[in-house]
Amino acid sequence: MSRLLLLGAAVLLLASAATAQDCLSATFSGGRTFGRCNNLPSLSASLHWTYHPENGTADVAFRAPSDASGWVAWGINPDRGGSMGGSSVFVASPSQDGSGAVSILMTHLESTSPSLTNNTLKFKVPVGPAAEYSNGAYTIFATVELPGNSTQQFTVWQAGATSNGAISPHPTAPANLASTQRLDFLSGSSTAASNSRLHRRNIHGMLNAIAWGVLIPVGAIIARYLRVFESADPAWFYLHIACQCSGYILGVAGWGLGLKLGSESAGVTYQPHRSIGIAIFCLATLQVFALLLRPDKKNRYRLYWNIYHHSVGYSVIVLGAVNIFKGLDILKPDSGYKTAYIVVLATLGGVALCLEAITWPIAIRKRRRNAADKASNGNGWQQGA
Numbered sequence: 001m002s003r004l005l006l007l008g009a010a011v012l013l014l015a016s017a018a019t020a021q022d023c024l025s026a027t028f029s030g031g032r033t034f035g036r037c038n039n040l041p042s043l044s045a046s047l048h049w050t051y052h053p054e055n056g057t058a059d060v061a062f063r064a065p066s067d068a069s070g071w072v073a074w075g076i077n078p079d080r081g082g083s084m085g086g087s088s089v090f091v092a093s094p095s096q097d098g099s100g101a102v103s104i105l106m107t108h109l110e111s112t113s114p115s116l117t118n119n120t121l122k123f124k125v126p127v128g129p130a131a132e133y134s135n136g137a138y139t140i141f142a143t144v145e146l147p148g149n150s151t152q153q154f155t156v157w158q159a160g161a162t163s164n165g166a167i168s169p170h171p172t173a174p175a176n177l178a179s180t181q182r183l184d185f186l187s188g189s190s191t192a193a194s195n196s197r198l199h200r201r202n203i204h205g206m207l208n209a210i211a212w213g214v215l216i217p218v219g220a221i222i223a224r225y226l227r228v229f230e231s232a233d234p235a236w237f238y239l240h241i242a243c244q245c246s247g248y249i250l251g252v253a254g255w256g257l258g259l260k261l262g263s264e265s266a267g268v269t270y271q272p273h274r275s276i277g278i279a280i281f282c283l284a285t286l287q288v289f290a291l292l293l294r295p296d297k298k299n300r301y302r303l304y305w306n307i308y309h310h311s312v313g314y315s316v317i318v319l320g321a322v323n324i325f326k327g328l329d330i331l332k333p334d335s336g337y338k339t340a341y342i343v344v345l346a347t348l349g350g351v352a353l354c355l356e357a358i359t360w361p362i363a364i365r366k367r368r369r370n371a372a373d374k375a376s377n378g379n380g381w382q383q384g385a
């Protein structure tokens with residue numbers, strides 16, 4: 001994981017070195033010039049600025065490619081780190097009057113479902129901002145009094161589409177969630193603002209993929225195939241319980257985190273992913289509590305309990321796999337993760353098929369023997385399961 005991050009950082013560094021030229025050679029209308037510039041790590045945007053230490057202000061130009069019908073935004077989060085909620089931003093979009101001009105909105109984003117009210121910035125703008133569109137990119141010019149008179153600020157930027165002239169929610173692809181950084185306006189150095197939201201989304205994905213995608217199916221495979229071997233009794237049962245319990249605990253933790261993430265982003269709901277997740281939680285919880293009601297091996301209801309236990313168990317596994325794919329489509333991580341999960345799924349399926357072939361003859365022999373027992377003492381069927 002950390003090696004992957006390092007590799008990613010190296011690629012980003014190389015990429016930004018390759019495009020550093022663009023940032024330095026950029027020119028601006030009205031003869032504006034800026035002392036410093038940074039290529040931002042996502043959405044192909046760049047930031048240009050001049051910091052005035054004598055009064056704690058910065059003149060800023062933010063440039064980002066976009067369709068002429070899209071919107072772009074840049075801003076500062078004065079208190080909440082690298083997140084959208086709590087940021088005060090400048091949004092450039094096509095003017096609603098259809099004149100072809102660019103209009104600029106100065107708005108504080110209360111949360112990820114913002115009201116986009118004009119003139120609600122949480123810092124001062126001594127000079128009115130301006131925005132223009134040319135050569136496939138928007139440029140926003142603004143002068144801001146850096147909050148807290150600090151040169152270190154959490155900056156955010158974004159790009160999205162409009163519909164009927166109104167600003168539509170931006171995509172939530174990784175590039176749109178990675179568009180935050182901590183910037184020192186004095187030295188120009190920048191560090192990735194830890195995006196705790198993206199981080200928690202990834203943890204949510206990992207926990208659920210390991211729990212419902214690996215532990216629970218492995219536990220089911222153990223129960224179905226190991227118990228066929230007499231020497232594995234009762235070890236298979238404890239292994240099965242260990243897998244299912246750890247899977248359930250990790251899975252519920254991942255599920256809870258998912259609900260929390262969902263409640264935080266009121267703007268979007270991934271309905272099928274959410275509903276399937278809730279169904280999985282209910283079925284799995286039922287499964288855990290039904291364990292307490294498990295009739296004794298000799299009890300005649302044990303057969304019905306087994307049928308119930310198997311059908312709910314297999315439903316959880318199938319729904320888990322479906323929801324992991326739905327989650328991967330939402331999270332859109334590097335395609336390697338999807339491939340990795342498909343390989344895991346294929347391996348589990350392959351192992352199950354092989355074990356099915358190996359254990360069939362044994363199971364049939366056992367059943368015959370049970371039938372023979374039954375014929376001799378009249379109640380052999382309770383022996384199985």
Ligand code: HEM
Nearest residue numbers: 073083084089112156157158168169172177179197265267
């Ligand atoms: C038009 C209304 C907007 C809506 C409904 C909206 C919604 C959202 C949502 C739901 C997320 C979290 C995505 C997820 O994790 O699932 C998000 C992230 C983000 N948004 Fe927006 N957004 C809007 C406008 C803006 C604007 C104007 C900016 C200006 C910079 C912006 C910047 C960001 C950034 C930087 C992130 C990633 C950091 C974070 O997750 O907090 N958004 N947005």
Ligand SMILES: *[C@@H]1O[C@H](CO)[C@@H](O)[C@H](O)[C@H]1NC(C)=O
Nearest residue numbers: 053054055056057145149150
């Ligand atoms: C910001 O701090 C500098 C000193 O670092 C000071 O000269 C300046 O007056 C301060 N500006 C504001 C607006 O407080």
Ligand SMILES: *[C@@H]1O[C@H](CO)[C@@H](O)[C@H](O)[C@H]1NC(C)=O
Nearest residue numbers: 052053054055056057126127
């Ligand atoms: C801040 O200082 C700069 C450079 O001296 C000056 O150009 C600018 O007008 C000042 N801004 C304010 C709001 O005083």
Ligand SMILES: *[C@@H]1O[C@H](CO)[C@@H](O)[C@H](O)[C@H]1NC(C)=O
Nearest residue numbers: 103104105106118119128129
């Ligand atoms: C927001 O208000 C400013 C002035 O206060 C104005 O110049 C700008 O056009 C307004 N933006 C929108 C989108 O109405």
